[in-house]
Amino acid sequence: MDMCGIEDLMANTVLVQAKSDNAHNQKWRKNFSLPTISCTNDMLKKLEIEVYNLMPESAKTNQTEKNRFEFKLFCEKQCIGKDMFTKFCRAAEPKIRNAHALMDAIWNAEIANESEREDAARCVANSYLLKDAPYEIDIISENLKKVSASVILSEEVPVYDSIKEMLAEASPTKGGEEKNPSILTAIQANKPDLVVAHLSGVEKRFYFIKMLLEQCKQQVYPYLVEEVYPVYKSSEQFKTFLRWKSKEKEPVIEEDFFPFRLLGRGGFGEVYAYQVKATGKMYACKKIDKKKMKQKHASKVVMAEKITLEMVNSPFVVSLSYAYENKNHLNLVMTLMGAGDLKFHIYEKTGDKKRGISYERTKFYTAQITLGLDHLHAENILYRDMKPENVLLDDRGNVRIADLGLVCILGEGEKTSGRAGTVGFMAPEMLESKKYAYGVDWFALGCTIFEMIEGKGPFVSRGKNKRKMSVGATIEKTIHEEHTYKRTHADDDLLDIIDQLLEKDVNQRLAGDEKSAEPIKRHPYFSDMNWERLEAGLIPPPFVPDPNQVYAKDVSDIRLGSEAKGVVLTNEDKDFHKKFASGRVPIPWQYEMMETGLFQEVMERKPGSEKNSKSGGKQGKSKSSICALL
Missing domain, CATH: 1.10.167 (Regulator of G-protein Signalling 4; domain 2)
Incomplete structure (x- = not known):
């Protein structure tokens, strides 16, 4: 095995061990403590101002x-x-x-x-x-x-x-x-x-x-x-x-986390697996290079993505838990979806398996995606990029919508225009340069369900090179031709919900331009779905990914970006960075405290056993036992 192979094996082994064994986090848990009771008056005043502004x-x-x-x-x-x-x-x-x-x-x-x-x-x-x-x-x-x-x-x-x-x-x-x-x-x-x-x-x-x-x-x-x-x-x-x-409002610093392997690379930096020292919870940290962001004039885009991620707190949409800065990067610490995207699972070939996934998985994922879109729409967010590639699986087999870079915030009753998203998933009204609203997301949902059961998109047309999609032909087919099924499917309700979602005329489409997913949830296809149990996370996923597999490219196969040379950061840039670094996001951070048992552990401590420091016990820079392996 060459050195690159050894590096990949080590990185994957350490990540898998970190996800399954949090015993090394005990000393950090013991160091975690709440500020004293004296902080409450000041915190109440700050909260009143914050709530008033919201x-x-x-x-x-x-x-x-x-x-x-x-x-x-x-x-x-x-x-x-x-x-x-x-x-x-x-x-x-x-x-x-x-x-x-x-x-x-x-x-x-x-x-x-x-x-x-x-x-x-x-x-x-x-x-x-x-x-x-x-x-x-x-x-x-x-x-x-x-x-x-x-x-x-x-x-x-x-x-x-x-x-x-x-x-x-x-x-x-x-x-x-x-x-x-x-x-x-x-x-x-x-x-x-x-x-x-x-x-x-x-x-x-x-x-x-x-x-x-x-x-x-x-x-x-x-x-x-x-x-x-x-x-x-x-x-x-x-x-x-x-x-x-008050603890939630404390500054977030690099030393609050253990960094693990590189997972991927974006336009302005890399994405790493991160672990919170105090809780052991794993996240994905998107590290945005400050100079590269300035070089590409992307400050507004980056801030828009961050604000959108903060707005949405749904178990079916990738959420933001921390936003902080260090010397060279702005950091977005988000939900780690470690089992690959839906496209990977649709096209994965093992043995005699055909492209596509089972009906059971299709219904489960469709229901979770529907709730994710419903939650986005409830915040007046039009997604515009619904496709299997943007649906990620976590280690338990649940899915979340990811990549909110193309979202559009709509006012009440407002429509927008302009193409956004991926050809093959764009609705006819978008392709024909008409005004559109939430109906484009429901159309793309229909395309996604179709691809899950057929192993290909409903309108994708190939050119002379059979491996590449013909953009023009796909657009023409989306606008003018009806979708057809190549396989025989026994579930009539499944085919009916796809057919209704893929209606060319948005006024005839299931849910139309409505924000709410209620018309979709009421369709006979979901007659046996308990939506409350699904939303509460009480329905077990039909497929659980292999916990020992890392669904990411090898570290050696991920090319690191070049350095942005000749870029000088000004005081104005530093003010932007400070505004960006808003710290912990309340809802996901509190959920982390509950989910990992740290909240219960702190609440059960005897009075006076906590370190009543103003900082609440900051962590130092030492590494975990797992990190020491590297």
Whole structure:
């Protein structure tokens, strides 16, 4: 074996060992500590300013909207904040405790699997909704409780018209006014009669149960936001949350990480595997050369990508966890997707396997990609580069959308123009220079599903050189010709969802130009999909990659970029770098603390056992035992 081969083997071996063994991180975990309680007043003032700048104008002068914005940010999206709010509610008076417990019980019913969901729903009804239930809930209108309990406890499949009739009956509160007169309006907005048309009797029943429980949540939520949250902000649990926020705001430096092997190269630098010393979590670090970025006048592009990555916090989109700078680079520390891209798996040839992947994997990946696009669209982000090459697999077999370099932020009801993306996945309206919106992403999703089952794109045409795509012919085929299947497929619903997504006319296309993925999620192809369980990460992937394989080019095969010569960085450049280096991104960083067990470990320490330094115990520069191998 030559020296390059030895280097590749060593780099891969060390990376695989780092991903599977975090024992060497124990000393860094012990050094991790929270700032003292004295930091909370200053942290609260900083958070109030930060939240004020983030919230919409309408919330700045409306206390109810302000509370709702804060509650969603700190008690729902940020998992440490959510945990602290839960602890507060569980220790509070019965009314608060019961309201929060009901929300938890409904959530458990929503994510329960088929064998458990009956018991979970009955638990909600028997514990909270019946007239003589052991836990009193007077926040929900009596009529809604009565109807919900009746549907849950009856084994018969309810009829939508009968539910409407029951809900239309008077449901006065103690004050004599309707608690929520818009229940019927809210339910009808989701077009349940269309949704249940293709469902079996059992699935139809559980759809109506979920629909009614959602309305129960809608009546409890304002109480938690408007009455409970202000009290929580004066609690010890909230002070603990502020200590974690203070830790979150500490500067991020190179010494917080162990660097591992080179994974690839981009336009402005390299991508390396990185490991956080304190938690052992593996990431991909995109190192952007400061001088090369300036040489290519790419500052705006780099900042736009960074801001977009910060905006999106979805388990189905590659997320940003840290942004920091060192002497020569701006660093984006992102989700490590170590099992290759979807294109690799579609075209991988092993034994007699044909190009393409199984129907089971196709449905699973399609569902996760759909949720990823849905989450992007919810932030008004038009992706424009949906293709298998930009869908990455992690070590567990879940997929995420990656490469947000071509995104476009749309205003409400706005459309854009101009070609962006990859020919063969571009929608006809884009190719014909028409105004377009979210429908182009749904079209590209159809192309991606087609490629998963056929092993080739639906509109790709080859020129005289059969190995190369003819761009002109592919564009013509996309605009004017219908896609055809070369293979025989037994799943009619699968073919139907592809056909509807590949409609040339966006107005006839499934989901059209809608932001929301609801029309796609309601398609018969997904009739057996529990979207809540999928989003919660409770559905096991049908394919788990080999943990001992490194799905990346050998280090020796990755060419390093040339140095940018003659580029001088000015004070203006340094100000940009400082603005870029915003540190930890709250939601993914807090999730890392939870996922790796460090949060629980710190919370279980005896008072006074922590190093109460202002810095919270900074790590030094020594290497791990694994790094010492090199």
